[in-house]
Amino acid sequence: MPLPLNLSLVTLGVADIARSTAFYEALGLKAARDSNANVTFFNTSGPVLSVYSRAALAADAQLPSEGDGFRGLSLAWNLASEADVDKAIVRIVAAGGKLIKAAEKTFWGGYSGYAADPDDHLWEIVHNPGFPFDDAGRLRAPE
Structure with missing residues (x-):
C-alpha cells in the first residue's frame, strides 16, 4: 500500500526571518518552542507553517535563490x-x-x-x- 500524502509543513523562503515572524505573529500565530534565529515554526489548524531564509532554503534544495515575481x-x-x-x-x-x-x-x-x-x-x-x-x-x- 502506498504511503498517504499528507501536507504536513509549508516553508516560506523569506528575506528577513524576524520581520516575517513578526508579521505572522501579528496575524495571531505563536512561534513554536523549537523556533530560533534561523527558522520560525507556527502551528496552524492544518500544516505547520515555517519561515526560513530564502537563500538557505534554496541552498538546501541545491537551487539558485535568485528570481522573483509570480x-x-x-x-x-x-x-x-x-x-x-x-x-x-x-x-x-x-x-x-x-x-x-x-x-x-x-x-x-x-x-x-x-x-x-x-x-x-x-x-x-x-x-x-x-x-x-x-x-x-x-x-x-x-x-
Missing part, C-alpha cells in the same frame, strides 16, 4: 463568511502585508481576494460555500 503558487486561508474574508484582509494589511486584489464575488459562487506577506508570498483569502469545515475546523473538499 512563483506559480498561492496559499489559501479559507474562512466561514464573506465578512470574515474582509476582516482577514484588513488584518493582513495592518500587519504589514500588501493588498493584491480586493475581495469580490467569484464566478464559482465564492468570495475571494489576494494579499501578500512581506516577501510577496501570495495568499488567497477566501470563502468557499461548497467546501465545508469538519468538526476539527479543517477545510474538506467534497468527496
Whole structure:
C-alpha cells in the first residue's frame, strides 16, 4: 500500500526571518518552542507553517535563490463568511502585508481576494460555500 500524502509543513523562503515572524505573529500565530534565529515554526489548524531564509532554503534544495515575481503558487486561508474574508484582509494589511486584489464575488459562487506577506508570498483569502469545515475546523473538499 502506498504511503498517504499528507501536507504536513509549508516553508516560506523569506528575506528577513524576524520581520516575517513578526508579521505572522501579528496575524495571531505563536512561534513554536523549537523556533530560533534561523527558522520560525507556527502551528496552524492544518500544516505547520515555517519561515526560513530564502537563500538557505534554496541552498538546501541545491537551487539558485535568485528570481522573483509570480512563483506559480498561492496559499489559501479559507474562512466561514464573506465578512470574515474582509476582516482577514484588513488584518493582513495592518500587519504589514500588501493588498493584491480586493475581495469580490467569484464566478464559482465564492468570495475571494489576494494579499501578500512581506516577501510577496501570495495568499488567497477566501470563502468557499461548497467546501465545508469538519468538526476539527479543517477545510474538506467534497468527496
